[in-house]
Amino acid sequence: MLDGRTHDYAVDFSLDSQGNIIIAGYILRFDSLRNDGVILKLDSTGCLPSCYVGIDDNSEEFDFRIWPNPTDGRLNVVASSNQTFQFEVKDLLGKLASSGEGRGHRIIDLSTLNSGVYFIQLKIQDKVWSRKIILDD
Incomplete structure (x- = not known):
């Protein structure tokens, strides 16, 4: 640290x-x-x-935070804007594991899923952002 x-x-x-x-x-x-x-x-x-070796992304950004990562099943998603966002959590094969929407701060319960690597996609209007998350119980 x-x-x-x-x-x-x-x-x-x-x-x-x-x-x-x-x-x-x-x-x-x-x-x-x-x-x-x-x-x-x-x-x-x-x-x-x-x-x-980082890659600068000059695309329009949507300011959000996801924590803790790795998570034990309770994943916090906080968007800096107060806009409504949709989310999808998918496994490594692309199978949908969870979905929903939030505004501002949302806690997503992943405790029923198996441990492993997942991807969360956040959508706002026509923009999509993805992050890797690790579920470790």
């Missing part, structure tokens, strides 16, 4: 043919829509320069 609003995660690592350690991860910012991907290459002398 970098501070109270920013968390960094290492999600994968591997060794290259020369014995260097390559770590992939991301930085999650709870007070911003911007999250960054990071790749670090380490060798016996320490950390080599990292490179930014």
